[in-house]
Amino acid sequence: MSASIQPITIYGHKGRAPNPPKVHILLDLLNIPWTLVELEMKHDPTDEKSIKHPSYLAVNPNGRIPAIVDPNQNNIAVWESAAILQYITEVYDTTHKFSGKTLEERTLINEWIAFQISGQGPIQGQIFWFSFDRFHKEKYGEAAPPHVVQRFRDEIHRVCGVVEGQLARQKAKGSDWIACDRMTIADIAWYPWSRANAFAGIDMEEFPNLKAWVDRMGEVPAVKHVYETVAGES
Template structure:
């Protein structure tokens, strides 16, 4: 793919959960890219911020990630799930990480839909209300305990669904969410899956199939390289 021009990725260094998906898939596909770090600020006057007009022209929602693909008339694609599906459709011609047929495509789409409608928002709300430097720092008081419990339980329910599904996949001889191989469904689930256990330490022990899947994902070179890129060691 040496003739392919680098795809521009708008993201952010650190632990933000959505940009890593895009970088992981780009690495899996062997695609060149340029990573542009955006400032996570709601101030529309900050020129490199996500709310400045030079970025909302690319993503009207003013969120990361987004991409611009010079190989396809500079098309802008935003929302991480849409980017995964776009990259798979345009560049995964051998269906290494996407659906080979209608059944596989449907299953992949279902699990990506569950990720963006369930795993991501529930995980985000759980952290927002339970981590002091988020809700408490903004409003000056701890969130009500029943709110924290509500979102923690929902996060646990969602990972329980994933764990049960992975157990069924294992019984069929697969280590992955869909089919018999790593797909963009797995890529979609990995960033939040790496974050949440640090805030709910018993989760992995209670969900062994999920734990084993997470260890497999973390062992992938594309995942290791992505997080090394986004979390560089401090300079000596």
């Protein structure tokens, strides 16, 4: 990338939230500079570091992370991780290294990203909310009913099966990746939540293609760097 590109501002935090690393990974892969504005997962509108402070809600009205502001494009603000990935590739991935080169590739990538943000992230997030004491139990004073946790766990198990099948079909075509013949933003979108499947009670040995793909993604230098630095874990 040209040295004239100004750093993109990322609003996020250093920690295990699954969605912010997607943005860091793609920017690192494209060698695009960025600066991090660290926010806290507080709902206090008087705290300037809170995701609910008016200054951040002006960037992201949903009050979640991540979001970006791009000084190279008239300070356009983009929020929601999938929209950010698509924006970055549209503006900066001019050789389509991580995005679709054809209508068919773009459609495949968009399908798998849509499935990730509708079928994986929200469901797995519910498992974490109902399973971990610091969330549901701390707020309501009692553990969630087991059948509630099981309902979401069964669904994420099903989702893993869908991805397992896709990776098997891709392997038969000679590809190691979810949507195309190379790693794309579809893989980046799926990785952070997939690497946390064990925390959702998923036995990855049941899904050998998915497990191998998670391991493969984890060895990508940009991915390793993000999880050793920004995401705060190795």
